[in-house]
Amino acid sequence: MRITSTSCICPVLVCLCFVQRCYGAAHHGSIKVTRNQTKHIEGETEVHHRPKRGWVWNQFFVLEEHMGPDPQYVGKLHSNSDKGDGSVKYILTGEGAGTIFIIDDTTGDIHSTKSLDREQKTHYVLHAQAIDRRTNKPLEPESEFIIKVQDINDNAPKFTDGPYIVTVPEMSEMGTSVLQVTATDADDPTYGNSARVVYSILQGQPYFSVDPKTGVIRTALHNMDREAREHYSVVIQAKDMAGQVGGLSGSTTVNITLTDVNDNPPRFPQKHYQLYVPESAEVGSAVGKIKANDADTGSNADMKYTIINGDGAGVFSISTDKETREGILSLKKPLNYEKKKSYTLNIEGANTHLDFRFSHLGPFKDVTMLKVIVGDVDEPPLFTMPSYVMEVYENAKIGTPVGAVTAHDPDAANSLVRYFIDHNTEEDRYFTIDASTGTIKTAKIFDREETPWYNITVAASEIDNPELVSHVPVGVRILDVNDNPPELARDYDVVVCENSKPGQVIQTITATDKDNSANGARFHFSLDEGLSLNPNFTLRNNEVRTCHAEAFLSSAGLSTGALIAILLCIVILLAIVVLFITLRRGKKEPLIISEEDVRENVVTYDDEGGGEEDTEAFDITALRNPSAAEELKYRRDVRPEVKPLSRHHPSSSLDSIDVQEFLNQRLAEADLDPSVPPYDSLQTYAYEGHRSEAGSISSLDSATTQSDQDYNYLGDWGPEFKKLAELYGEIEPERTT
Incomplete structure (x- = not known):
């Protein structure tokens, strides 16, 4: 069977030949053999069957979008077994068979009954079959073929992602x-x-x-x-x-x-600006704005403003508002119209983000000049001092001047000023003030012991503009006068023992005074003369006029002789110190003192004192300071008493004693003396040796008599040492005629 397509509409036919070979037998109703080869063999005839071509057709095409009134012819099915007598029946099955595609079962012609769209379906797969009408047996094996929808330019290009x-x-x-x-x-x-x-x-x-x-x-x-x-x-x-x-x-x-890219520098619309700022503007407040224009956008238009010079650089500061890109001018210091009436500022606006590809278009900054005019404002009076301190004595009469405050109008008008006291507290009512001069006077009598200090507030306003007021604090100190008598510190109930000695202190009486120490705290004690006196008791006025050490010694009951002895010991110590300092100036030796060599001497005594009879009191100067020993690098000890030395030998006995024996004797006496603690004492001697040709230079061995000894070289201390020498038998006391 042959399938042909005779479409005359399509200008181009693409023919695809499909060959199907099949072997058929006579009882299967084989179709006519187109080419036979017969070979005669002896006794019989052998027939060779060559496989025949069953279906032969071209690929079918149907034109899409067919709009004609008649069905569109697609093609024709034809079998070699078809003799044209109508005995062959053609059958069409598959996609669209009977609906889209119809076939004439006698002629095998195929037509399309509908308009097809290739963009929806490009081809259809169908099956063709030829059978014998009489026997309904297939004359050809069933074959598959394709009807392809032929494209026409029926779709315009489309942009699926636009716009x-x-x-x-x-x-x-x-x-x-x-x-x-x-x-x-x-x-x-x-x-x-x-x-x-x-x-x-x-x-x-x-x-x-x-x-x-x-x-x-x-x-x-x-x-x-x-x-x-x-x-x-x-x-x-x-x-x-x-x-x-x-x-x-x-x-x-x-x-x-x-x-945008940063290809435009900032530009100030004007090269000169002028700004008015009143002198009353507060420090830190914004007083004006300035802006440079930049044609760029975003970060390319960001800029920073700077005051680069001008006489107002220290008075004003400038910052940048990131939202508006404006320069905000603020006040750093207070303005004073009377001192300076204008300032000049040179302000620069520069881009903060630069693109070096366009650096040749720069510089990306601009400068303008801003003149600030300071406006005059009526200001309140100005006090000459931020605060005042005044003084007045207690018990002063009402109306006594305390002091004066001064204020002036800082404006050029120099208006007159009036003064008044803010009566906000009770303290403010203790004073009055002269409205014209600012003199403050007392309005009450003060008692320092009750209130020693007052704090008031003085206000000043201009006569022409009373609403402008300034204030200043004033402190008033109340000075003391001696207007309070002394009083006993407490009530005393004195108890005395029957075995008390004469002169023994049985009670110390103290007194207080409400007045200041400058007008009190020095008291004179005496018995009331109006009362009968008891001869068994006396009252001594113990007014403190010397240092604390002298008071302590006096209270301990030391006699005059003991005090002179203590004074003599102090003089000896000073002489020793001077001697050692003189020696150490000539030669300074390193001193290494180990911690084990630090000694501390503690001397205690329990002696209540015997009044004037006690002439053997202990010398507290023996309690040395260990730090002084560390400082001077040697030990200093003072004998507690100064008594007549019984171990002194007359000069005649010393003439026969060798110097070595003399020193040994003095050392033995010092070691065996039971009247003193075991001090590490320094013994000094002024012995010149045995029978010096020059004679002794000691005052004790001089040719002069004891009464002729001259103590004037000691200055004010000469009479005291002379009395001491007479007391201990060193010289004869002078007799008066």
Whole structure:
């Protein structure tokens, strides 16, 4: 069977031959053999059957979108077994059989009854069969064939992702890629030029261009300036049939925005500005604004303001408002119209973000001059001092002047000032003030012992403008006068023992005084003369006039002789100190004292004293300070008493004693003396040796008599030492005639 297609509509027929070989037998109703070979063999005839071609047909095509009134002819099925007598019946099955495609079962002609769309279905698979009408037996094996829907250019190109929004930096080089657009065509790309798209630009020239094959959009101008034009609307067209006449087309819009780069420096609209600021403006407050314009946007327009010079650089400061990009001028120091009426500032505005690609367009900063005019404001009076301290004696009469405050009008008008006291507290009512002079006077009598200090507030206002008021604190100190008698510290109940000695202290009486120590604290004690006196008791006025050490010694009951002895010991100690200092100046030796060599002497005694009879009191100067020993690098000890030395030998006995024996004797006497603690004492001697030719220079061995000894070289201490020498028998007391 042969299937042919005789479509005359399609200009091009693509023939595909399918050959199916089958072997048939006579009882199967084999179709006619087209080529037979017969071989005669002896006694019989042998017939060789060559496989025959069963179905032969061309591939069927049906044109899409057929709009004619009659069904569209597709093709024809034909079998070699068909003799044209109608005995062969053709049957069509498969996709669309009986609905879309119908067949004439006698002739085998196939028609399409509906308009087909290739973009919905490109081909249909069907099955053809030829049978014998009489026997309903197949004459040919069932074969499969395809009806392909032939494409026509019925779809225009489409941009599925449009419209587009894209950005490109300003000042870009010509040919910079912006975007690639793509259009799709639903037609068959393998058949003709129905799906072959070409791109072109309909709107957007001469700023942009498009590649006709790839759809890549590029900049067409060099250094496009955003500040000149920022937004562009570009229309791109895609046309099939390779752009030929008759092709279908589609278009899309590409919205292109130029992004900013820092290619513009800031600029002040004016080179000179003037600003008015009243002198009453508070320190730290904003007093004005200034702004430089920048054609760029975003961070490219960010800038910083700076005061670079001018006489107002120390008075004003400037900061940058990041939102408005304005320079905020603030006050750093108070203004005074009377001292300075104007200031000049040079202000610079500079970009903070720079693009070095455009540095040649700089510098990216600008400078302007700002003149600040200080406005005169009526100010309140100004006191000459921030606070005042005054003094007045207690018990002063009412109306006594305490002091005066002074204020003046700081303005050029120099208005008169009146003064008054703010009576906010009770203390303010203790004083009055002269409204014209500012003199403060007492309004009450003060008692220092009750209130020693007063704090008041004085106000000053201008006569021309009483609403302008200033205040100043005033402290008034109440000075003391001796207006309070002394009083006993407490009530005394004195108890005395029957075995008390005469002169023994049985009670110490103290007194207090409410007045200041300058007017009190020195008291004179005496018995009331108006009362009968008891001869068994006496009262001694113990007024303290010396240092505490003298008071202590006096209270201990030391006699005059003991005090002189103590004084003599002190003089000896001073002489020893001077001697050692003199020696150490000549030679300084390093001193290394170990911790084990630090000694401490503690001397205690329990002696209540015997009044004037006690002449053997202990000398407390023996309690030395260990730090003094560390400082002077040697030990200093003082004998507690100064008594007549019984171990002194007369000069006649010393003449026969050797110096070595003399020293040994003195050492033995010092070691065996039971009247003193075991001091580490320094013994000094002034013995010149045995029978010196020059004679002794000692005052004790001089040719003068004891009464002729001259003590005037000791100055004021001479009489005291002379009395001491007479007391201990060193010289004879002087007799008066």
